[in-house]
Amino acid sequence: xxxxxxxxxxxxxxxxxxGELAQILSIPSVSTLSEHAPDVLRAAQWVFDQxxxxxxxxxxxxxxxxxxxxxxxxxxxxxxxxxxxxxxDVQPPEPLDEWQTPPFAPDxxxxxxxxxxxxxxxxxxxxxxxxxxxxxxxxxxxxINLIVLAEGEEEIGSPNLEKxxxxxxxxxxxxxxxxxxxxxxxxxxPAITYALRGLSYLQVDISGPRFDLHSGVFGGIVYNPAxxxxxxxxxxxxxxxxxxxxxxxxxxxxxxxxxxxxxxxxPIDIDALKNxxxxxxxxxxxxxxxxxxxxxxxxxxxxxxxxxFSGEGAKTIIPARAGAKVSMRLVANQVPQRIDxxxxxxxxxxxPTGVHAEVRGLYHADPVLINRDTRAMVAAQRAIExxxxxxxxxxxxxxxxxxxxxxxKHLDQESIxxxxxxxxxxxxxxPNERFSLDDFHRGIRTAAALFHEMAR
Amino acid sequence: xxxxxxxxxxxxxxxxxxGELAQILSIPSVSTLSEHAPDVLRAAQWVFDQxxxxxxxxxxxxxxxxxxxxxxxxxxxxxxxxxxxxxxDVQPPEPLDEWQTPPFAPDxxxxxxxxxxxxxxxxxxxxxxxxxxxxxxxxxxxxINLIVLAEGEEEIGSPNLEKxxxxxxxxxxxxxxxxxxxxxxxxxxPAITYALRGLSYLQVDISGPRFDLHSGVFGGIVYNPAxxxxxxxxxxxxxxxxxxxxxxxxxxxxxxxxxxxxxxxxPIDIDALKNxxxxxxxxxxxxxxxxxxxxxxxxxxxxxxxxxFSGEGAKTIIPARAGAKVSMRLVANQVPQRIDxxxxxxxxxxxPTGVHAEVRGLYHADPVLINRDTRAMVAAQRAIExxxxxxxxxxxxxxxxxxxxxxxKHLDQESIxxxxxxxxxxxxxxPNERFSLDDFHRGIRTAAALFHEMAR
Numbered sequence: 001x002x003x004x005x006x007x008x009x010x011x012x013x014x015x016x017x018x019g020e021l022a023q024i025l026s027i028p029s030v031s032t033l034s035e036h037a038p039d040v041l042r043a044a045q046w047v048f049d050q051x052x053x054x055x056x057x058x059x060x061x062x063x064x065x066x067x068x069x070x071x072x073x074x075x076x077x078x079x080x081x082x083x084x085x086x087x088x089d090v091q092p093p094e095p096l097d098e099w100q101t102p103p104f105a106p107d108x109x110x111x112x113x114x115x116x117x118x119x120x121x122x123x124x125x126x127x128x129x130x131x132x133x134x135x136x137x138x139x140x141x142x143x144i145n146l147i148v149l150a151e152g153e154e155e156i157g158s159p160n161l162e163k164x165x166x167x168x169x170x171x172x173x174x175x176x177x178x179x180x181x182x183x184x185x186x187x188x189x190p191a192i193t194y195a196l197r198g199l200s201y202l203q204v205d206i207s208g209p210r211f212d213l214h215s216g217v218f219g220g221i222v223y224n225p226a227x228x229x230x231x232x233x234x235x236x237x238x239x240x241x242x243x244x245x246x247x248x249x250x251x252x253x254x255x256x257x258x259x260x261x262x263x264x265x266x267p268i269d270i271d272a273l274k275n276x277x278x279x280x281x282x283x284x285x286x287x288x289x290x291x292x293x294x295x296x297x298x299x300x301x302x303x304x305x306x307x308x309f310s311g312e313g314a315k316t317i318i319p320a321r322a323g324a325k326v327s328m329r330l331v332a333n334q335v336p337q338r339i340d341x342x343x344x345x346x347x348x349x350x351x352p353t354g355v356h357a358e359v360r361g362l363y364h365a366d367p368v369l370i371n372r373d374t375r376a377m378v379a380a381q382r383a384i385e386x387x388x389x390x391x392x393x394x395x396x397x398x399x400x401x402x403x404x405x406x407x408x409k410h411l412d413q414e415s416i417x418x419x420x421x422x423x424x425x426x427x428x429x430x431p432n433e434r435f436s437l438d439d440f441h442r443g444i445r446t447a448a449a450l451f452h453e454m455a456r
Numbered sequence: 457x458x459x460x461x462x463x464x465x466x467x468x469x470x471x472x473x474x475g476e477l478a479q480i481l482s483i484p485s486v487s488t489l490s491e492h493a494p495d496v497l498r499a500a501q502w503v504f505d506q507x508x509x510x511x512x513x514x515x516x517x518x519x520x521x522x523x524x525x526x527x528x529x530x531x532x533x534x535x536x537x538x539x540x541x542x543x544x545d546v547q548p549p550e551p552l553d554e555w556q557t558p559p560f561a562p563d564x565x566x567x568x569x570x571x572x573x574x575x576x577x578x579x580x581x582x583x584x585x586x587x588x589x590x591x592x593x594x595x596x597x598x599x600i601n602l603i604v605l606a607e608g609e610e611e612i613g614s615p616n617l618e619k620x621x622x623x624x625x626x627x628x629x630x631x632x633x634x635x636x637x638x639x640x641x642x643x644x645x646p647a648i649t650y651a652l653r654g655l656s657y658l659q660v661d662i663s664g665p666r667f668d669l670h671s672g673v674f675g676g677i678v679y680n681p682a683x684x685x686x687x688x689x690x691x692x693x694x695x696x697x698x699x700x701x702x703x704x705x706x707x708x709x710x711x712x713x714x715x716x717x718x719x720x721x722x723p724i725d726i727d728a729l730k731n732x733x734x735x736x737x738x739x740x741x742x743x744x745x746x747x748x749x750x751x752x753x754x755x756x757x758x759x760x761x762x763x764x765f766s767g768e769g770a771k772t773i774i775p776a777r778a779g780a781k782v783s784m785r786l787v788a789n790q791v792p793q794r795i796d797x798x799x800x801x802x803x804x805x806x807x808p809t810g811v812h813a814e815v816r817g818l819y820h821a822d823p824v825l826i827n828r829d830t831r832a833m834v835a836a837q838r839a840i841e842x843x844x845x846x847x848x849x850x851x852x853x854x855x856x857x858x859x860x861x862x863x864x865k866h867l868d869q870e871s872i873x874x875x876x877x878x879x880x881x882x883x884x885x886x887p888n889e890r891f892s893l894d895d896f897h898r899g900i901r902t903a904a905a906l907f908h909e910m911a912r
Binding site: 032034091092095156199201210211212214215216217218219220221223224226227229230231233234235237277278279280281283284285290293297299300301303304305306307308309310311312313315317318319322323324327329353355363397399400424427428429431432 | 550664674757764778809818
């Protein structure tokens with residue numbers, strides 16, 4: 001349900017809203033690089049100013065690294081409470097030379113806005129703030145109590161959010177939580193996500209000789225750390241694409257028959273997918289469909305590799321060190337800490353004499369499965385129908401939203417609405433990330449409708 | 457034989473000579489990096505000025521990249537002709553943070569001079585120029601005709617030397633060639649090198665998706681180029697350390713019994729070696745001794761690895777590309793071009809569907825075996841005995857000196873003297889490269905003695 005006057009207000013203000021989206025996207029709030037800390041703070045201030053303008057009370061809370069914004073709408077006695085979570089930090093934009101326009105100079109082309117963070121998560125998060133502006137602009141106040149919690153550390157695993165949730169547990173009490181940091185199934189196929197994969201992200205460092213050696217003088221007698229690294233990494237997976245670490249699949253909950261049927265019912269254009277990605281063939285664990293493999297099955301990927309000489313020309317050395325970033329996507333009920341131990345032991349056992357292996361966990365996220373049988377879920381389904389003109393489907397998503405676990409754990413909150421407005425090819429974490437202006441518009445309408453559906 | 461007055465002259469001028477060595481070592485003549493081209497030219501000019509000062513006639517010849525110096529001493533009619541080859545370019549100094557003092561600010565500590573190029577090859581090459589200065593200073597002229605050929609592209613595989621040798625074939629006609637770009641067996645164990653390993657240096661580039669992908673969205677369905685790279689590189693070697701490429705060892709000439717005995721007769725302190733390198737265990741092809749493995753057997757090393765994210769923190773991507781530099785040390789009669797084809801085919805065949813492998817040869821050097829039964833070899837043995845106070849041993853060396861192949865081929869020259877003044881732990885191509893001032897001194901005396909022995 002979306003009152004006509006609010007619907008008109010949103011349509012009339014779309015250009016202004018888009019301009020404001022471009023403002024926040026211009027701030028290079030890359031949380032993993034310490035030199036961008038002032039930019040993350042700037043993004044927090046921008047969000048907070050927007051909320052204050054609409055009658056919210058709250059604060060920007062400093063943490064050990066990047067600040068957290070917490071603000072609450074004007075009290076509506078007896079009305080339900082919705083907690084909205086979003087993040088204003090972004091992934092690093094590299095490789096820069098693959099962007100058609102600079103990552104922090106938002107560019108509008110063919111109905112999309114292109115910038116780092118366009119979809120993940122600035123664009124999606126902003127829909128709620130603009131919905132608030134529309135509802136307050138027309139009605140003077142919201143029909144519910146809205147708490148906004150926004151952080152600047154999502155892309156580095158939210159290291160300071162946990163303590164914040166514990167410290168502010170009472171202020172964060174709500175009937176449901178809404179997060180729009182995922183995607184629809186397709187441009188005109190809205191969805192509610194009920195499962196997320198977890199993550200275990202490791203760094204492997206192999207050290208050998210105490211400095212780079214001349215390969216003519218020492219070739220044939222010294223174990224090469226780069227060779228040790230590839231020997232180890234090669235053994236993490238089986239030739240068929242499945243993961244070879246003993247016990248890795250032990251705790252993984254398999255797919256129910258109804259889920260496999262639901263996934264099979266959604267058309268997927270394999271040729272279009274291959275064309276978009278630019279590969280001639282897809283691959284993966286045998287016995288599962290593409291949708292099952294990239295949303296509902298655990299996976300392992302090498303995210304980065306380094307060692308020795310990578311410059312122009314040739315340098316004949318045995319490198320002193322080599323390393324890799326390796327991460328695993330997990331499904332219920334795999335436990336990241338247990339996976340870490342399993343992989344660390346596996347790697348350490350494989351490490352040959354003459355070199356040394358060190359494995360460090362960089363971060364964790366538990367896999368998530370959400371109860372689809374709640375009042376908030378009904379409200380969300382109706383709101384999406386009002387905003388997008390279609391009933392949503394239920395789907396699993398292959399990525400992680402670590403905050404979901406924290407909210408479940410520390411706020412005892414099981415009623416979590418994962419409502420993605422983006423498209424699967426928006427390219428979060430990739431060059432030329434984008435967000436459809438049509439989705440931005442429909443997302444604002446859906447958020448406004450959600451406030452009213454929750455109030456019924 | 458070294459006349460007393462010349463011997464005294466050298467001793468008296470040692471400080472001056474060392475100061476001049478520091479001058480040439482201060483020039484960062486890194487040939488592989490185009491921004492250092494002016495420095496390579498500066499080094500050429502420095503060498504040429506030294507020769508002119510001692511009565512040489514010649515020129516600095518431009519090439520397509522770095523210049524070549526060719527100069528000839530004042531004619532001594534009827535005397536033998538010695539061609540001296542050296543190079544004034546150096547390897548890149550990286551990693552810079554492992555140098556105790558900056559690579560191009562020569563520092564003298566404990567009787568060694570520390571700088572990039574100290575041993576390879578500026579320091580060793582300079583001994584001949586200073587020997588000329590001593591002999592000319594005392595006698596007014598050399599007892600032989602000396603041709604000096606010095607280049608600035610040795611560390612990048614001498615791409616312009618071949619054409620130069622062909623074009624200047626007549627001017628380069630000589631009775632023997634001397635090159636000091638190798639090392640003794642130990643500080644007090646001088647040696648003449650009679651075998652060098654060849655080299656085949658390749659770059660492997662694996663490409664997959666057309667940009668970096670979010671591993672949550674695409675993990676499980678897209679073949680990861682970094683995984684493809686490690687899967688391929690792992691298969692280049694057998695678990696026992698031998699090379700697994702079919703046919704790789706086919707053309708390799710095995711060791712003669714006398715060579716194995718000669719090698720076994722030279723003491724090698726394995727613990728000191730391990731300690732110097734900083735590893736707990738040595739490794740390599742089964743069935744061969746350490747000296748055999750690092751001088752007389754073919755080897756394969758990964759010289760560099762790259763792909764995806766290697767910065768601080770975590771980035772959850774499937775990289776679009778990954779790559780490696782891989783090189784093989786070869787022995788007589790392996791043919792680099794044949795090895796390249798073999799390895800390229802092996803890698804291409806291993807490359808899985810969904811990614812693409814490209815293999816490029818970056819450079820080649822044929823393995824070398826030199827006849828030890830020549831008049832020049834006898835002169836060199838006597839000169840070393842005069843300069844170092846000990847008879848030299850005959851030894852194989854694990855590195856390559858590609859120019860040796862070019863000289864053999866284009867100058868029809870088989871009488872090649874590989875006379876290393878350096879020590880095995882001088883660290884050429886490593887941080888903190890150094891050259892013993894005692895070896896610098898003895899090298900100058902030996903070079904002066906060689907001119908006289910050749911003239912007998």
